[in-house]
Structures are given as structure tokens and as C-alpha cells.
Amino acid sequence: MSKIVEGLLYSEDHEWIKVEGNEAYIGVTDHAQHQLGEIVYVELPAVDDELNAGDVFGVIESVKAASDSYLPVSGKIVAVNEDLEDNPGLVNEDPYANWVVKVELSDSSELDKLMDAKQYEEFCNE
Amino acid sequence: MSESRKTALYNMHQKYGGKVVDYAGWALSVQFEGLNPEHENVRTKVGLFDVSHMGEVEIKGNQATECVQYLITNDVEAIVDGQIVYTFMCNENGGVVDDLLAYRYSKDHYLLVINASNIEKDVKWILENTKQFDVEIKNISDDVSQVAIQGPLAQKVLQKVTDTNLDEIEFFHLKRDVNVAGAKCLVSRTGYTGEDGFEIYFDNKDAETIWEALMENGKEEGIKPIGLGARDTLRFEATLPLYGNELSADITPLEAGYGMFVKLKKESDFIGKAALAKQKEEGLKRKIVGFELIGRGIPRHGYEVEVDGKKIGVVTTGYAAPTVKKNIGNALVDIEYTELGTEFDVVIRNKPVKAKVISKRFLSKK
Numbered sequence: 001m002s003k004i005v006e007g008l009l010y011s012e013d014h015e016w017i018k019v020e021g022n023e024a025y026i027g028v029t030d031h032a033q034h035q036l037g038e039i040v041y042v043e044l045p046a047v048d049d050e051l052n053a054g055d056v057f058g059v060i061e062s063v064k065a066a067s068d069s070y071l072p073v074s075g076k077i078v079a080v081n082e083d084l085e086d087n088p089g090l091v092n093e094d095p096y097a098n099w100v101v102k103v104e105l106s107d108s109s110e111l112d113k114l115m116d117a118k119q120y121e122e123f124c125n126e
Numbered sequence: 127m128s129e130s131r132k133t134a135l136y137n138m139h140q141k142y143g144g145k146v147v148d149y150a151g152w153a154l155s156v157q158f159e160g161l162n163p164e165h166e167n168v169r170t171k172v173g174l175f176d177v178s179h180m181g182e183v184e185i186k187g188n189q190a191t192e193c194v195q196y197l198i199t200n201d202v203e204a205i206v207d208g209q210i211v212y213t214f215m216c217n218e219n220g221g222v223v224d225d226l227l228a229y230r231y232s233k234d235h236y237l238l239v240i241n242a243s244n245i246e247k248d249v250k251w252i253l254e255n256t257k258q259f260d261v262e263i264k265n266i267s268d269d270v271s272q273v274a275i276q277g278p279l280a281q282k283v284l285q286k287v288t289d290t291n292l293d294e295i296e297f298f299h300l301k302r303d304v305n306v307a308g309a310k311c312l313v314s315r316t317g318y319t320g321e322d323g324f325e326i327y328f329d330n331k332d333a334e335t336i337w338e339a340l341m342e343n344g345k346e347e348g349i350k351p352i353g354l355g356a357r358d359t360l361r362f363e364a365t366l367p368l369y370g371n372e373l374s375a376d377i378t379p380l381e382a383g384y385g386m387f388v389k390l391k392k393e394s395d396f397i398g399k400a401a402l403a404k405q406k407e408e409g410l411k412r413k414i415v416g417f418e419l420i421g422r423g424i425p426r427h428g429y430e431v432e433v434d435g436k437k438i439g440v441v442t443t444g445y446a447a448p449t450v451k452k453n454i455g456n457a458l459v460d461i462e463y464t465e466l467g468t469e470f471d472v473v474i475r476n477k478p479v480k481a482k483v484i485s486k487r488f489l490s491k492k
Contacts (some may be wrong), residue, residue, distance in 0.1 A: 037355070040160045040446035041473070047219050059475065060426050063161045064355050064445060083421070093199075 002031040002124065005096050009111060010120035011072035016096065019113060023078065027097040028060060028069060033095045036062040040055050042088045044080040045101060051075065053110050058100055060091065073110045075103035133178035134333035142341075142351045149354055150243035150486040157353035164356035165195075172277035174340055174351035177325070178333065181187050181245035181272045183252060187261035190408070191233045197252060198228060199379060199387040203223040207232050210298045210314055213387055214379045215251065215283070216398030220405055221375040224248050225367065227316060228301050241369050255397060271333040275340060276323030276352075276360075284324055285345040288313075288335075293398045307332075307339035318357065319362025320489055322445050336447075362443050363450055365416075367445045371427055371442045372414055372468055376469045380405055381458065382414050383486065413464045414442060416486035418454050419472060421479035425455035430473045431463075431481075438463050441472060450488045455481075 004010075009017040014032035018025040033039065041061040051057055057071040079102035084090060090098040105111075115123060130153035139146055144155025154176065154241040157164060167173050185193055200213035209230055215223040224244045229237040240248045248264045256263065275284055281292050287307045292315075295301050299312035310330035319480050328336060341349060358368065367373050372382050379388050380402060390403050421427055425444030430437055444455030455472070463470055466485065471478035 037157060038160055041422075042421065060447070063359060063448065064156070066424065066426060 002029070002098055003075075003096070004030070004117050004121050006117045008096070008117065009072075009114040010117070010123070011070070012123065013070045013116055015069060015072050017111070018099070019105075019111065022108070024073065024075070024103050024105055026057075026072065026101050027099040028091060028095055029075070029120075030095050031115070033092050036060060036067060037064055039088045039091045040085040042091065042100065044084055044085065045077050047077055048075060049077045049081060050106075051077065053107075062085055063102075069100065071101075071103070072114060073103065074106045076106065078102050078104045131179075133176055133331040135178060135273070135337055136484075137174040138176065138334060138337050138351070140184045144351065144353060148261055150179060151186055152242060152350050154179060154349070155353040157355045158351045161353070161355040161359065162448050164350060164352045165359050167348065167350045168277045168321055168352060168356065168360055168451050170278065171348040171350075172275060172279040172323075173319075174337070174344070174355070175274040175276065175335070175352050175357060176272075178256050178271040178330075179242035180272055181240040181242060181248065181265070181267040182272075182327070183240060183249060184264045184266055185236045185238065185252075185261055186264070187234060187259070189235055189259040190261050193256050193259040193274075194228060194236050194238070194392065195392070195394040197255065198226075199388040199396060199398065199402070200228065201392040202228055202230050202236065203392070203394075205230055206388070206462075209297055209303065210300055210316060211387070212298075212471075213375070213383070214401065215248065216379070216396070217375060218398060218401060220378040220380070220398040220401035222369070222373040222377060222379060223251050223375065225369055225373055225409075227421055229312075229314065231302065231353045233456060242367065269330060271330045272325060272326055272327050272339060273333075273340070274317050274319075274323060274325045275344075275349075276317045276319040276321045278322060278323070279347040279349075282321040283340060284313075286343040287339045292324070304459055309336055311336070318319050318366055319360040320366065321360075349438050349458075356448075357401075359445055361411045361446055362445055362456075365445050365488065368443065368472045372458075377414075377458060378402060378405060381410055381412055410461050412439065412458055412460050414456050414458050414486075415464045415483045416454065416456055416488060417470075417472075417481045418452055418484045419479060420469075421481075423456075423472075423474040423477075424453050425472045425474070425481070431457045431459055431465065432471045432473055432478055435478075447488060452488075454484070456486065
């Protein structure tokens with residue numbers, strides 16, 4: 001059973017969002033990393049990129065395939081987790097501790113469209 | 127997925143926790159425990175593969191040898207009964223209809239083992255092109271199951287469930303009517319991983335018995351079931367081509383770098399011989415090379431290859447290779463970029479990433 005953490009928000013594309021004030025950490029869920037298998041490469045966006053909700057912000061590659069990651073909320077990338085460049089397997093080890101990007105939110109009302117832990121659990125079980 | 131055909135080992139995929147996907151119309155596991163540990167297990171110990179989806183065609187009769195010689199690029203007159211060749215069936219232009227193993231039982235009897243995705247096409251091709259020969263051609267794919275046991279400990283495990291001395295079966299040789307776990311099997315010392323091992327063919331009804339006997343008897347050696355994912359990374363590291371990647375109707379075996387399986391000197395004619403002879407004489411215009419990515423990223427099948435923004439080729443296979451531990455690939459590129467050490471760009475999501483031509487012998491072992 002995949003781990004789902006209380007207090008985070010979740011997207012239908014299996015990203016998690018941890019909101020801190022006007023900023024948010026974003027990563028991929030445990031469900032997603034299980035689906036992907038061993039992650040061998042994470043392509044990160046550039047800091048200061050301004051992206052809209054639904055835009056591709058990164059690419060997570062497993063041995064078998066490359067999968068796009070979609071930004072669940074609009075905003076400016078203020079930080080990327082550079083540790084993942086050298087050690088992409090961290091996402092497999094603990095997908096919630098190893099965020100991928102940190103975003104400055106441009107429209108916090110978009111957060112309302114995301115799921116909470118319970119809703120996400122139901123979504124994954126569908 | 128509900129439309130995918132199930133092999134006789136489908137229940138084993140479920141039992142051993144396989145992540146089942148559709149592959150060439152078959153429900154097969156892409157992985158069990160995980161791609162990297164499975165890959166590693168085959169390189170260091172032993173792994174068991176369900177390859178029942180592969181096709182088998184029997185060719186029998188007075189002119190079986192002539193018939194097979196006409197269909198394939200390799201030479202089955204140069205081998206002895208009980209031997210096997212890797213070969214291609216080509217079209218008139220020298221493009222590859224399929225790559226296959228030709229098992230020689232006798233000069234009157236052969237078994238061709240073909241790719242699952244090509245069974246229908248191949249059988250049609252074989253029937254249409256062999257009308258002039260006095261032979262009986264039978265597609266027995268639906269009746270035959272197949273497992274491959276591969277890795278340095280493969281023989282040790284298989285020996286526990288057969289009374290045939292496996293030392294008697296040399297590399298690329300076969301033995302028929304071998305008793306494996308009580309079932310009558312065809313056993314050959316072949317495989318698709320670059321490791322020692324065997325491929326075992328048997329009646330569908332014996333599939334689960336044989337699978338379970340090998341899993342049970344291989345416990346001590348650390349046997350694991352292996353999925354399609356590791357099958358692909360293993361074959362790629364071992365420089366073995368995959369139909370649809372390195373080989374296709376538009377790529378000749380010479381361009382793919384497998385000229386050694388094209389016997390232009392064999393006496394008998396074969397389909398594509400004239401075209402391949404001409405290509406060899408005129409020289410290749412493009413060729414498949416191995417490369418290593420110097421920049422960051424992972425090359426994938428289908429990515430374009432460029433030099434100074436000009437397209438010079440395409441990636442046929444690419445991976446973060448588990449044993450080699452590099453991001454490597456094969457690419458079909460214009461001939462002037464095939465020298466070892468040549469640099470070109472692989473276009474990864476619109477971004478050119480530097481790569482260097484290296485030897486296709488990625489795996490430096492043994």
C-alpha cells in the first residue's frame with residue numbers, strides 16, 4: 001500500500017504540495033514512485049521559471065521510460081532540489097522528504113482544486 | 127489488457143507478483159521485484175523468464191534445407207544437426223522481416239523461433255515465399271510454451287531437474303526429448319541476456335510444473351523471476367538487437383552491424399541477397415553505433431541525433447544501463463559520424479545533449 005501523508009495536498013497527476021505561506025514544496029507521491037519503478041534521472045526546471053498550472057516542470061525518468069511531471073499550481077520556481085541530480089533514487093527512498101521544486105504561488109485559489117489526503121487515497125483506489 | 131492473450135504461465139506472473147502489461151498482444155510482466163535487482167540477479171546469479179509469447183514454426187520435408195536457406199541470411203548447411211544459428215529473414219531490399227533462431231534437427235527438419243510481434247507477418251511471409259519447395263510448414267506457436275533460465279548459475283539449477291548431462295549441450299546447440307521435471311522438452315543453450323543459460327520448449331500443459339520446479343530448485347542459487355524490463359536492459363548491454371529498435375524492414379543487417387550473420391558467400395540464393403551484396407559493394411551510407419551520453423539526461427528510442435542542428439540519425443535504444451552504470455544507447459547515424467570518438471548531439475526534449483561514439487561492446491566481461 002502506498003504511503004499518503006496527512007496535511008499535504010495532492011493532484012490527479014500524483015504530485016504532492018506542501019504549502020508554507022505563499023510558497024509551496026512540490027514532489028511526487030509514493031504511489032507515483034511505485035508506478036515509475038527505479039528512478040534514474042530527474043530533470044529539473046530553471047530557478048525563476050514562471051509556469052502555469054498544468055505545465056511540465058520536470059521529467060522523472062525510470063529505467064524504462066521518461067514521465068513528465070506537471071505543476072499543480074501556477075507560480076515561479078524559487079528553488080530546485082539539486083540533490084536529485086546526483087542521487088535521483090532519493091525519490092524512491094522517501095518521496096515526501098525529497099521535494100522536487102519550491103514554488104512561489106501566483107494564485108493561491110488554485111489550491112482549492114487539489115485533493116486532501118483522504119480524497120487522494122480514494123482517488124488512488126478508484 | 128483484458129484483450130491480451132495469456133501464456134500458460136499467466137498464473138505464475140500473478141503468484142510471483144509480476145506487474146502485468148500488454149506486450150505484443152500478450153499479458154506479461156514488465157517487472158516482478160524491480161528492474162535493477164532483476165537485471166543484477168541475472169548478471170550475478172540466475173533468473174527465470176517466461177518467453178512463451180515467442181513464435182515457433184516447423185519446416186519439414188525433403189527440401190527443408192533448401193527452403194530455410196532461401197528464407198534466411200545465415201547458412202544452415204554450414205552447421206551440423208543439433209546446432210542453431212542466429213539469422214535474419216530479409217525482404218528483397220535487404221530490410222529485415224524478422225530476426226530469429228534456426229534450430230537444425232536434421233537436414234529435413236528445422237525449427238524457426240521468431241518474435242511474438244511478428245508471428246502473423248512471418249508465417250504469411252514464409253508461406254508466400256516457399257511455394258516452390260517440397261516442404262510442410264507448421265506454425266506451432268500456440269502449442270508451445272517456453273522459459274529461459276539465464277545467468278552464471280543457470281546450469282547448476284537446471285541440472286537439478288534433469289538427468290541429461292547439460293555439459294553435453296554446447297553453446298548454440300540443442301537437445302530434443304530432454305526430461306525436465308518429468309516433462310519432455312527441447313533444451314538449447316541459447317538466450318538473450320549475454321549470460322550463459324538455456325531456453326526450454328515444452329507443451330503448454332507442462333508449463334507450471336516446469337516453472338515451479340525451477341523456482342523451487344533454484345532457491346539456494348537465488349533464482350528470481352525476471353520481467354520484460356530487465357530482459358530489454360540485459361539484451362541491450364549485451365549488444366543484442368531488438369526488432370523494432372535496431373532492426374526493421376527499413377534497416378538492413380549490414381547497417382545494424384550484424385553482417386556476420388549474413389552469408390553472402392553461401393552458394394544458394396536467399397531473399398535480399400542481391401540487395402545486400404550491392405550494399406556491401408557500394409559501402410554503407412549509415413550505420414548503427416554505440417554511444418555514451420556526455421551531458422546529463424537519458425537517451426531514449428526515437429530521439430533525434432544532430433550535428434550543428436542538422437539531423438544525422440535517430441536513437442534506436444537508450445538506457446541508464448544497470449550493469450555498465452552509464453547512460454548509453456545505440457543510434458542509426460550517417461556513415462561519416464560512425465568513427466569511435468565522434469561527437470554528436472542527442473536531442474532530449476528539444477535540448478541537444480552531447481554524446482560520443484563508443485564501442486557497442488558495452489559490457490566488458492568474460
